[in-house]
Amino acid sequence: MLDRKLLRKDPQAVADGAAAKKEKIDINLWINADSKRRELMLQIEELRKHRNSLSKAVSMKKRNGENADSEMALSRDTGLQLSSLEKEISAIDESLAEMEHTFPNIPDADVPLGGEENNVVLRSWGQIPEFNFTPKPHWELMEEVFQPEAAGRIAGSNFILFRGWAARLQRTLISWMLNYHTEAGMEEIWAPFVAKAESMTATAQLPKMEDDMYKIGRDGLFLIPTGEVPITNLYRDQMLEEADLPVRLCGYTPCFRREAGSYGKDNRGLNRVHQFEKVEMVRLEHPDRSEDAHQELLSHAAGMLELLGIPYRILLLASGDLSFAAAKCYDIEIWSAGQEKWLEVSSISNFRDFQARRGNMKFRPNGGGKTQFLHTLNGSGLALPRLIISIVENGQQADGSIILPPALVELMGTEVIR
């Protein structure tokens, strides 16, 4: 959610920001409703003030045993006027809030304009592996341990099922990544894998992404599309002290996405599935330090890939590729040797105070003073299926065996998968 003061002061910036994200909003509709609301509010406060003083007069007179009928009659009239104005204003409030929830966050000044094609590759790391044979895609290398047909029988198409070493590799990676984060000082969270609409609204999956989420109709709950939702919402409606910042969290969750309308597009194998596992990093920061924190999260996430020896590149996303709530976002992509393409394994975003406003997450500055919205950030650290793709495809040998990254050998109990 954006600051109403900003909406009033600089509606053009809001409109430009939305346009840069290819979101359609009608800022004039909001401005008109807002000024109508303020006008009504003035009248309402005037009437309330009047009624309050009448009430006080009634109270005094009654205490003194005097007759207060005329004040009571006046007060009743005032009350009637009030209730019609209040009805009017609450309708306006509702439509204002509804509009505000559809206004996207404004991209930072250093975010390039344009669509995906304007994403900027900032840097890359590692050597793209070369083979003296034709490398296979992971679905061929994993034929015995990755069984989409079985998952389809159980849950429907585009769900996945691992057995044997693939299941173990996934478990190992989750554990290994969580260790990496907690050793760097993050607190590990285990949170619910479902969330209510309020939580989804705070982190801004709602209203925009409703069709992409699984909803449990009977209880009005949603399956989480990312660990960001429960972990960030841990602090919804909470007031922190400045000294509590930064809050550094991580956690494993499955992620459920309907991926409506994406069938047939890059969805072979593990590339795009309805349920995938992910370790998420979440950070609550002082507004002055969120930019630094953003850089830090990025290099922290990239550090994992260096330990695993997986080539990656970092993209600064263009405005049109930014999510609804993000002000700025880096993607980390890793190399898939069998498909010869880059795969996104992490999105690391700074939301500034956008989610904090929606979720009412504030802190009290040192030495007291006015409370402020804090800044929220998050990043995948990392998404598992695509990480598994890279490990498997990049580590393959001519005989179909797979050499594991040395960092995983201890937990996997072997150096090579045959």
Place this chain on the structure above:
RNA sequence: GGAGAGGUGGCCGAGCUGGUUUAAGGCGUACGCCUGCUAAGCGUAUGUAGGGGAAACUCUACCGAGGGUUCGAAUCCCUCCUUCUCCGCCA
């Protein structure tokens, strides 16, 4: 699922036989005083949001959410959410 008890400002906690409470008191915090040293004491200030004012200040709303009763609701009534206790059920 059944029964009961709660949800008040950053926290704790009074008020809940409706009107001098436009929320007492405490803790915490800030500033000052005192004190020969990371203590204690004393004084003052301190909820959130919005409006008006150059400012001191002032107005309005908010006591889980929404509705109702009333001239007037933290206080009475209804619905919902949520926490806790006991019982049942399941693991």
